[in-house]
Amino acid sequence: MNAPSTLVTALVRKPKGFLEHVFLLSTFAFSLATAWYGVKAIMAALPTSKSSTATTSPSSPPPNKHAEWILKVIKDNVEGQDALDLQHLRRFAKPKFLPPHVIGERDRIKELYSVPRSWDAGPPSLMQDSESPSWEWAASARKRNESRAPTLYLLICPTNVIGVKDLHDLLLLHPPFVSSPDSWSYPLELKEVTVPRLAPTSPEQAAAWSDEYWPTFYRKTNPFGAHPATIEKAETELQEPSTNNVSIEAMMQLAEQAGDATEKLGYGISTGCVIVERVEDQTEIIAVAGDARGKPLPSENGACVSLEDLSLEDLEEDDKGTRKGGGGAFAKKTARKKRKKQGQKLAKLAEEHACTSGNVMCHAVMRAIGMVGRKRLRIASQPISTRAQKAEAGFISAGLAHDEKARDAFFLDLPVNALEQQYFDKDNIKADGYLCLKLEIFLTHEPCIMCSMALVHSRVGRVIFKHRMSETGGLTAEMDSNDSGPVGLGYGLCWRKELNWQFMCWEWTAANRAGSARAGRGKDIDAMNAAHATLGDGRVLRNGHRVNGNTEDIEDDDDLSQEHDIYHDQDEDANSGMNPSLTYVHV
Amino acid sequence: MVFGPIPNREYHEGFMRKAVEMAELALLSDETPVGCVFVHNDEVIGRGINGTNASLNGTRHAEFVALAEIMAKHPASILQDTDLYVTVEPCIMCASALRQYKIRAVYFGCLNDRFGGCGGVMTVHQDRGVDPPYPVYGGLFREEAIMLLRKFYVQENNKAPDPKPKKNRELKTEILPISTPKVATPTVSTPDVEPKLPILERAAAAAATANMKGPAK
Numbered sequence: 001m002n003a004p005s006t007l008v009t010a011l012v013r014k015p016k017g018f019l020e021h022v023f024l025l026s027t028f029a030f031s032l033a034t035a036w037y038g039v040k041a042i043m044a045a046l047p048t049s050k051s052s053t054a055t056t057s058p059s060s061p062p063p064n065k066h067a068e069w070i071l072k073v074i075k076d077n078v079e080g081q082d083a084l085d086l087q088h089l090r091r092f093a094k095p096k097f098l099p100p101h102v103i104g105e106r107d108r109i110k111e112l113y114s115v116p117r118s119w120d121a122g123p124p125s126l127m128q129d130s131e132s133p134s135w136e137w138a139a140s141a142r143k144r145n146e147s148r149a150p151t152l153y154l155l156i157c158p159t160n161v162i163g164v165k166d167l168h169d170l171l172l173l174h175p176p177f178v179s180s181p182d183s184w185s186y187p188l189e190l191k192e193v194t195v196p197r198l199a200p201t202s203p204e205q206a207a208a209w210s211d212e213y214w215p216t217f218y219r220k221t222n223p224f225g226a227h228p229a230t231i232e233k234a235e236t237e238l239q240e241p242s243t244n245n246v247s248i249e250a251m252m253q254l255a256e257q258a259g260d261a262t263e264k265l266g267y268g269i270s271t272g273c274v275i276v277e278r279v280e281d282q283t284e285i286i287a288v289a290g291d292a293r294g295k296p297l298p299s300e301n302g303a304c305v306s307l308e309d310l311s312l313e314d315l316e317e318d319d320k321g322t323r324k325g326g327g328g329a330f331a332k333k334t335a336r337k338k339r340k341k342q343g344q345k346l347a348k349l350a351e352e353h354a355c356t357s358g359n360v361m362c363h364a365v366m367r368a369i370g371m372v373g374r375k376r377l378r379i380a381s382q383p384i385s386t387r388a389q390k391a392e393a394g395f396i397s398a399g400l401a402h403d404e405k406a407r408d409a410f411f412l413d414l415p416v417n418a419l420e421q422q423y424f425d426k427d428n429i430k431a432d433g434y435l436c437l438k439l440e441i442f443l444t445h446e447p448c449i450m451c452s453m454a455l456v457h458s459r460v461g462r463v464i465f466k467h468r469m470s471e472t473g474g475l476t477a478e479m480d481s482n483d484s485g486p487v488g489l490g491y492g493l494c495w496r497k498e499l500n501w502q503f504m505c506w507e508w509t510a511a512n513r514a515g516s517a518r519a520g521r522g523k524d525i526d527a528m529n530a531a532h533a534t535l536g537d538g539r540v541l542r543n544g545h546r547v548n549g550n551t552e553d554i555e556d557d558d559d560l561s562q563e564h565d566i567y568h569d570q571d572e573d574a575n576s577g578m579n580p581s582l583t584y585v586h587v
Numbered sequence: 588m589v590f591g592p593i594p595n596r597e598y599h600e601g602f603m604r605k606a607v608e609m610a611e612l613a614l615l616s617d618e619t620p621v622g623c624v625f626v627h628n629d630e631v632i633g634r635g636i637n638g639t640n641a642s643l644n645g646t647r648h649a650e651f652v653a654l655a656e657i658m659a660k661h662p663a664s665i666l667q668d669t670d671l672y673v674t675v676e677p678c679i680m681c682a683s684a685l686r687q688y689k690i691r692a693v694y695f696g697c698l699n700d701r702f703g704g705c706g707g708v709m710t711v712h713q714d715r716g717v718d719p720p721y722p723v724y725g726g727l728f729r730e731e732a733i734m735l736l737r738k739f740y741v742q743e744n745n746k747a748p749d750p751k752p753k754k755n756r757e758l759k760t761e762i763l764p765i766s767t768p769k770v771a772t773p774t775v776s777t778p779d780v781e782p783k784l785p786i787l788e789r790a791a792a793a794a795a796t797a798n799m800k801g802p803a804k
Contacts, residue, residue: 300662357718359663360687361654366646373644380643387617391641394616398609398636400652406659411651413644435645449711450687453680453702457645471717474683489715493679499702 067092067152073174074156078167081157088199088206090215093153097215102193103153155195155214164190198224224477225495226504231584234462234504237278238440238582246276246283248508248582251442252466254288259364259444261417262290269293273364274442275372277429284428286375286439288420289367293358295416298409362412365443365451369458370413371424372436379427436460446473446507452493456501463494463505464582475505476585494585505585589698589706589725590765596727599694602626602672603727607696609636609649610674610735616640617742620735623649623673625657627665633657649673650681654688666690674732676725679704682711686718693723696732730762 071091074081095103156167168190171177177188195214199221200206206218221227226234238248251274259272268291275287360366377388408414415421438461445467447455452474455463468476470488477492494505593599602624609622613636625633635653639645650673657665666688671677674696677685682704685693693705693712704711705723713720741756 297658297663299658299660357687359658360684361651369646370642370644373642373647376643384643388641388643391616391618391638394612394618395636395638395641397616398612398634400634400636400656403656403659407655410655410658435643448683448687449716450680450683453678453683453704454646456702457678457680459645491709496708498708499679 067154069175070154070171073171077170078157078162080161084158084197085199086155086195086197088217088219089155089195090217091155093155093215095153097210098153099210099212099214102191102214156190159192164192224492225584226502231504235506235582235584238462238464240281242281244282246285248442248464251276251285251464252444252508254285255364255442255444255466258288258290258419260290261419262292262295262364265295265417267292267295267416268358268362268364271364271445272443273368275368275436276440276442278440279430283440284426285423286429287368287371288423289364289371289415290417290420291364292362292367292412292416293360295359295362295412297359298406359410359412360450361410363448363451365441365447366454367412368441369436369454370411371415371420372429372439372458374413375424375427375429376433379429379431381432384432434459440464445469446475448472449474449489449491449493452491455503456493456499459501460503463503464508465505466508468507476507492585506582507585509581509583589723591724593694593724593727599672599724600727602631602670603674603694603696605631605634606672606674607728607731607735609634610732613637613649614735614739620739621649621673621675623653623671625653625666625669625671627661627669632661632665632669646680648678648681650677650685654684663688670694672727674728674735675699676703676705676707676723678702679709679711682709686712686716686721689719690721692721694727695723695725696727697729697736698725726765729765733762734760 090097162170168188171188171190172179193214196209196216200209200216200218203218206216209216225231241247255272255274256270257272258274259268259270262268262272263270271291273287273289274285277284277286377385380388415424436455436458438459440462441455441460441464443463443465446465446469447463448469449472463475465475468488470486473488474491474493476488477490478488479486479490493499495502605624606622609624610620611622613622614620616636618637618640621637623635624631633653633656635649635651635656637649638647638652641647650671654666657669666685668691670692671685671690672694676695676697676699677693678699679702695705698707700707702708706712706725712723737758741758
């Protein structure tokens with residue numbers, strides 16, 4: 001048995017890649033307007049000399065008041081100024097904390113010709129203290145040098161909520177910029193700067209952003225996923241080798257088997273879903289389902305019943321009969337032929353009648369979630385089942401529950417083969433649980449947007465998928481990569497704060513399957529991806545029906561009904577030639 | 588523009604009324620009061636209310652229940668010429684499902700600002716994707732849709748892991764207007780001149796409005 005560290009290598013995204021992530025998600029940074037104003041003038045007026053206090057108007061507010069007033073003016077007048085969460089940025093910043101390019105070059109020529117200001121040109125007659133042996137001029141000049149630093153920079157709002165011109169006009173209507181005896185010492189200057197749109201996820205990142213854009217806080221949170229410590233804990237739990245813990249590898253294989261099983265029946269493409277419950281280190285497999293989007297609906301196929309029976313029972317009977325009868329080559333051949341013919345028929349029917357992407361409701365995730373509901377209903381306690389019955393009664397009174405068989409065929413949340421049946425039949429779910437609360441989902445492929453949101457609605461806890469689906473997937477957050485162009489749709493539905501549920505999600509990579517014993521199954525990953533890429537075009541029913549592609553495997557069908565070697569301590573060969581790793585999916 | 592003017596609004600309100608009736612039924616059976624009807628060639632071919640309590644399945648939304656009814660009799664391809672009327676904007680899951688089924692258009696009452704997929708939180712109906720986008724029209728009987736939801740949410744959800752006590756909740760009745768500047772009113776899109784037109788022209792106008800029902804090109 002392999003040590004856990006070689007079984008799965010935890011690989012949480014490093015801050016650098018993470019930054020890229022953030023940038024890609026939301027155009028990376030946002031332009032904001034900053035204003036700087038003459039706080040230094042007020043500060044220079046406050047100190048020691050009695051005469052210089054006289055130069056400030058008595059009605060002048062204390063210096064920090066101006067800052068508050070300006071904030072209030074913005075709050076009252078600029079709609080949507082706080083629409084973006086920019087809590088990770090300093091609102092006010094001293095120049096010494098700002099990157100030089102944000103402040104800009106000092107305009108020494110302008111300073112030379114600018115109007116003298118209160119702090120460096122008080123009326124000489126008032127300045128002269130009769131007792132003093134020195135001229136006040138000297139003191140005043142010294143003060144000017146000291147007073148250059150205390151300028152404050154204020155981050156006002158994103159530039160998309162108000163234009164610079166409008167903002168300029170607005171601020172000119174309010175103190176301290178509004179025309180008044182003092183206003184000339186508060187020149188209003190606005191500037192657009194680029195600041196990080198999203199919070200940093202490490203102190204190093206915060207420091208780097210502060211150096212490059214704007215003073216940024218790190219608040220020990222991760223807005224794009226679970227807290228790093230929680231992720232680490234979950235990863236340990238997933239990988240911990242104990243007799244009662246299922247391995248990711250084994251679950252992934254089971255999901256693949258489920259996908260293969262429905263594909264062989266001609267029902268769908270080879271994708272699968274396994275739902276696991278973990279209670280105090282004990283894991284139970286709750287539901288196993290394969291994709292069945294290509295299974296024709298009763299309405300799309302007049303001869304549905306016979307076809308269904310054929311596919312489900314007759315063929316299995318045939319196989320069994322063949323084996324029992326000594327496995328005559330002729331009988332096998334007949335079974336294969338029958339299967340092939342049936343597959344072609346199904347494909348043809350589907351092509352003629354079905355929606356081009358098939359019955360969307362029969363994606364593996366939807367079916368597995370449905371099975372969990374069925375199981376819950378089956379073992380529900382009195383109050384819960386009474387409530388469900390009441391709701392069902394409401395259906396009947398509304399005339400909606402008219403055809404249960406058709407409904408089941410549409411949702412297909414009942415097992416369609418021995419493998420699915422085997423797990424469905426076990427009453428191994430905690431009684432009266434809520435939906436799929438905190439269950440673990442293992443998927444061969446990144447779920448589509450519908451399925452991703454179904455997982456959110458079902459309150460799942462953890463999702464681990466194998467293949468990324470850049471054209472249809474709803475969990476990953478990247479949209480573009482620097483090297484390869486589009487890599488995803490950018491939904492990141494596993495961790496969207498605006499939705500009412502978040503769950504942890506990993507992409508699971510088995511680095512090298514070529515050397516593994518199972519490579520012979522014809523599962524070339526590239527070929528798989530190619531097949532699924534066409535899926536996005538809705539052409540899967542035309543070229544995805546590989547019903548007769550695996551005829552050699554027919555004899556192996558019986559292992560679907562056997563208990564699989566899914567536990568770590570029994571799973572010897574599964575890890576040979578592989579270096580799998582988990583990559584947490586941040587949004 | 589989700590709350591833009593809706594051509595031939597009265598026609599669509601007729602079907603939205605049916606959807607609201609379904610939502611009222613849902614409220615009676617303790618389900619989230621969302622109701623919908625699917626309409627094909629001026630005829631309701633599927634009706635649905637939320638079925639999450641009956642099935643203990645959080646994905647059994649009204650749209651899916653209605654789709655099950657449709658597919659008992661029709662092939663999935665019928666949806667390409669079918670419109671959906673639903674009291675609350677379809678969620679992200681349903682929005683994606685509808686797009687994959689290639690629905691023609693979606694009419695809804697109020698936005699779903701918790702997990703709406705047609706403008707409330709995300710815009711699954713029109714984002715980049717492999718399936719064709721579809722047009723959405725919001726605001727039909729919006730106030731009624733909101734009130735139905737409010738009536739439901741002042742109740743307690745005993746099935747939640749830790750139900751929140753809602754004893755002190757009051758049913759609010761004021762409804763804020765849509766913040767979008769242009770809100771279509773029922774009279775905007777109804778041609779005033781229609782009754783005065785000669786019979787032939789009236790037929791032409793009817794044909795024109797019938798064309799307008801289809802998805803915006």
